[in-house]
Amino acid sequence: xxxxWAFAIEILPRLGQAAIVTVQATVMGFALAxxxxxxxxxxxxxxxxxxxxxxxxxxxxxxxxxxxxxxVLYFVGPEIGLVLDALTAGTLAIGVHYAAYCSEVYRAxxxxxxxxxxxxxxALNLNRGTALMRIILPQAIPPVIPALGNYLVALFKExxxxxxxxxxxxxxxxxIIGSESFRYTEPITLVGLFFLGMSLISAALIRLVxxxxxxxxxx
Amino acid sequence: xxxxxxxxxxxxxxxxxxxxxxxxxYRPFMPGLVEGAAVTxxxxxxxxxLAVAAALTAGLARLYAPAPLRWLAVTYVExxxxxxALVQLFWLFFVLPQFGVxxxxxxxxxxxxxxxxxAYGAEVVRGAVLAVPLHQWEAGLALxxxRRQIVARIILPQAVVAMIPxxxxxxxxxxKGTSLVSLITLADLTFRAQQMNQTTMQTGPIFTLVLxxxxxxxxxxxxxxxxxxxxxxxxxGRRA
Numbered sequence: 205x206x207x208x209w210a211f212a213i214e215i216l217p218r219l220g221q222a223a224i225v226t227v228q229a230t231v232m233g234f235a236l237a238x239x240x241x242x243x244x245x246x247x248x249x250x251x252x253x254x255x256x257x258x259x260x261x262x263x264x265x266x267x268x269x270x271x272x273x274x275x276v277l278y279f280v281g282p283e284i285g286l287v288l289d290a291l292t293a294g295t296l297a298i299g300v301h302y303a304a305y306c307s308e309v310y311r312a313x314x315x316x317x318x319x320x321x322x323x324x325x326x327a328l329n330l331n332r333g334t335a336l337m338r339i340i341l342p343q344a345i346p347p348v349i350p351a352l353g354n355y356l357v358a359l360f361k362e363x364x365x366x367x368x369x370x371x372x373x374x375x376x377x378x379x380i381i382g383s384e385s386f387r388y389t390e391p392i393t394l395v396g397l398f399f400l401g402m403s404l405i406s407a408a409l410i411r412l413v414x415x416x417x418x419x420x421x422x423x
Numbered sequence: 424x425x426x427x428x429x430x431x432x433x434x435x436x437x438x439x440x441x442x443x444x445x446x447x448x449y450r451p452f453m454p455g456l457v458e459g460a461a462v463t464x465x466x467x468x469x470x471x472x473l474a475v476a477a478a479l480t481a482g483l484a485r486l487y488a489p490a491p492l493r494w495l496a497v498t499y500v501e502x503x504x505x506x507x508a509l510v511q512l513f514w515l516f517f518v519l520p521q522f523g524v525x526x527x528x529x530x531x532x533x534x535x536x537x538x539x540x541x542a543y544g545a546e547v548v549r550g551a552v553l554a555v556p557l558h559q560w561e562a563g564l565a566l567x568x569x570r571r572q573i574v575a576r577i578i579l580p581q582a583v584v585a586m587i588p589x590x591x592x593x594x595x596x597x598x599k600g601t602s603l604v605s606l607i608t609l610a611d612l613t614f615r616a617q618q619m620n621q622t623t624m625q626t627g628p629i630f631t632l633v634l635x636x637x638x639x640x641x642x643x644x645x646x647x648x649x650x651x652x653x654x655x656x657x658x659x660g661r662r663a
Contacts (some may be wrong), residue, residue, distance in 0.1 A: 392647035
């Protein structure tokens with residue numbers, strides 16, 4: 205018997221519990237990525253001097269594997285007095301990693317806002333801060349929401365990496381079930397199906413949002 | 424970033440590695456990590472070749488093949504883009520043997536990562552081909568070229584230029600993805616690092632070297648792809 209339905213149904217509740225941890229890590233990781241990424245981009249605009257160190261930092265984070273970054277935060281962190289539990293360390297690493305990607309997305313958004321918008325704000329005697337927050341930001345963010353959505357899906361699919369530091373998310377739970385029962389087929393296939401389902405749903409949602417936004421922008 | 428700052432970063436990374444390799448806290452780890460890096464590079468190169476082949480096949484099949492093949496290509500792309508790379512790796516490594524198919528870890532690594540990146544690449548290929556202006560196709564027709572000739576001689580050479588930058592990103596993703604193979608018992612750079620970390624507890628030095636090692640490889644890929652892009656643009660007779 206290659207596929208055992210009874211076993212598959214029996215392990216569903218445990219996988220469901222684990223799915224909650226996966227979703228938790230995704231939501232918190234993406235919240236961090238989206239805010240920190242925006243922060244980096246705004247810092248770059250507000251203080252041009254920070255542009256070089258920020259782009260070097262972004263390049264460093266994007267050029268090294270997330271798995272290693274998770275290990276560094278989890279294993280090297282305690283050596284410098286940063287003791288985090290596995291889920292926090294993992295979520296933090298994922299968040300920072302994707303913040304680097306998101307900051308590039310935001311940057312593209314800001315660069316796409318015509319310079320004349322800055323000039324118009326200046327002509328209306330708005331200061332730089334107000335111009336940025338009230339004029340530029342509202343035009344820069346909506347066009348990049350689909351791109352951010354793609355990174356949300358990508359981030360979601362990276363959460364199985366947390367199993368490497370023993371966070372009890374989906375993949376780790378599937379592995380534990382596998383080692384307890386010597387049946388890997390059902391748990392790992394179910395995890396795969398879960399990711400496939402969630403990814404397809406979110407891809408459809410992103411297309412929907414995209415359609416909405418392009419409608420809103422058309423004048 | 425431009426090529427020059429990237430080259431400076433690469434130089435600094437190489438210098439840092441060289442300097443640390445001579446340091447007594449770091450020296451003992453170098454031989455093992457170099458061996459691991461060699462495995463990482465082999466998987467990256469083999470995976471990249473498979474990814475390009477899979478992407479060209481699936482991308483072109485999706486555009487030009489008859490319906491059943493087209494559906495196959497769409498299924499492949501959605502399946503591999505929709506599930507996690509780690510899940511794919513584990514599925515091929517743990518589940519496939521239960522169906523009587525046992526593949527060694529290295530082949531599993533190359534297959535899973537190559538096909539995963541290839542699925543993203545198929546969309547890159549498709550996008551780049553669609554971005555070639557339609558009148559190029561019409562010009563080919565006017566010259567009485569066959570469909571095959573138009574695709575191979577007119578459309579693809581122009582599409583390749585647009586493909587190079589996204590492929591650069593995909594190759595970096597592939598390189599970073601190879602760190603996952605440590606979880607299916609392959610002795611790559613990450614695996615060696617974990618192993619040494621468990622036996623010596625010298626976490627700081629080991630992971631510093633590993634990060635620098637990956638950085639060195641990524642920057643090499645990035646710079647290589649940038650240079651290739653310049654060449655390709657020149658080959659088309661456009662401005663570099």
